[in-house]
Amino acid sequence: YNTILNIGKARYNEQNHFYYGGLYHTDWGDYIVVVSASDPYGFKELDALTHILIIVFVVFLVLIFVAGRIFSHYTVKPITSIINKVNNISANNLNSRLKELKGQDELAELVHTFNNMLNRLETAFETQNNFVSNASHELKTPLAIISGEVELLLARDDISEKTREATKVILSHAEKLGHILTSLLGLAQSGFDGKRQNWQRIRIDELVLEVADAVKKIDPEGTIQIDFSELPSDESQLFIDGNLNLLQLALSNILLNACKYSNHQMVKVGVSSKQGRVSVSVIDEGIGIPDEEQQHIFEPFFRASNTGEFNGHGVGLPLTLNIIRLHKGSIGIRSEEN
Structure with missing residues (x-):
């Protein structure tokens, strides 16, 4: 009021409430007129609308995400089904086929x-x-x-x-x-699908013993020491599915090579099982393989440069590699010359 009396007019707002007052002189006297308004610019409505828009935006984002996941699931489902079926087709079941889909897409x-x-x-x-x-x-x-x-x-x-x-x-x-x-x-x-082979449950330690006895009959001068100290306590870990004749051939190739190229020195054979995989190791004290030639030893007809004094045809290790791959296994070598 003092401001109105001194200046003739005044403005004032508090918490979105606006006040305006003026001093008017009339023939009947001086009058002070004060008017007020609550939220004259619609700030509350704008603020409420902002909150509503934010909530609607978040809800729409969630709905779009859920709808996108559902749409992508049903869109990708046929592709996922095809991928799973293709992954199940291998050389062992080449007669399997994917289910034909209707349409021309x-x-x-x-x-x-x-x-x-x-x-x-x-x-x-x-x-x-x-x-x-x-x-x-x-x-x-x-x-x-x-x-x-x-x-x-x-x-x-x-x-x-x-x-x-x-x-x-x-x-x-x-x-x-x-x-x-x-x-x-x-x-x-050995590169075939195996469907005509006789697959059976094979115990690896027994396979090693049988092959070692067979190798001794073929090469009586060979000396083989078998180490079963790392056999697992659970005997079920020693069993694999495979073709007995092929695995015997693969292991005998390695043992015969070990005996031959070590000039009938001691050959050590070990069996172990770790993380569900069975491993067979063969260690000899032979002539070794030159470093630059080790990458070629699994190639058909390849023979190392230091094997001239030994009989061989260069097909034993490639054959062994094919057999191991047929059984979804792996084979590796570490060698030092002499």
């Missing part, structure tokens, strides 16, 4: 294309399988006849010494060719 075309690829792969595997089977019969049969005839010739007493020596050379090379042929056929067969 990209997913249906993808499934159709993948099934066509599986058809071609299965045909290629069957063709290779038939070739190896036929080659096994067609090549080994005449070779066996040659070896048999040569042995009959050597059994005769009416041949000259020169002819006998030449015949022994023929027999030696025929046997060598037979070993090469057997190894090559095994190398090819």
Whole structure:
């Protein structure tokens, strides 16, 4: 009031309440007029609207997120199903196919294309399988006849010494060719899908004992020491699913190499099981492999530069590698020359 009396007018606001007053002079006297208004600019409504918009925005974000997750789930579900089915298809079940989808969209075309690829792969595997089977019969049969005839010739007493020596050379090379042929056929067969193989439960420590006895019969001068000190207490960890004949062949290849290239020094074989995986280690004191050549030892027909004094064909380790891979295992080597 004092401000109005002194100046003639005044403004004042408090907590969004506005007041205006003025002094008016009339014939009937002086009058002070004061008017007030609450929230004349709609600040409360704007503030409430802001809160409402924020809440609506958050709710819409949640709804959009949930709707997006649901939409993406049903959109990606066919692709996820295809991926899971494809991951379950391996060389062991090439006869499996993806379920054909109705329609002409990209997913249906993808499934159709993948099934066509599986058809071609299965045909290629069957063709290779038939070739190896036929080659096994067609090549080994005449070779066996040659070896048999040569042995009959050597059994005769009416041949000259020169002819006998030449015949022994023929027999030696025929046997060598037979070993090469057997190894090559095994190398090819070990890459098959395994559906025609006899898979069974195999106990690794028993497999090692059987192979060690077989190697001693093949190479009586070889010395093999078996270490079972790291066997797990739970015997179930020693069992794997596999083909007994192929695993025997793979392990015997490694042990025979160890005995041969170590000049029949002690060869140590150990068996252990860690984190659900069975490991077999073979340690020898042999000639070793040059560092620059170790990356090639699993290549067919490769022989290290320091193996010239030893007989071999360079197919044993590649065959072993294929067999181990067929059983979803791995094989590695650490070697020092001499």
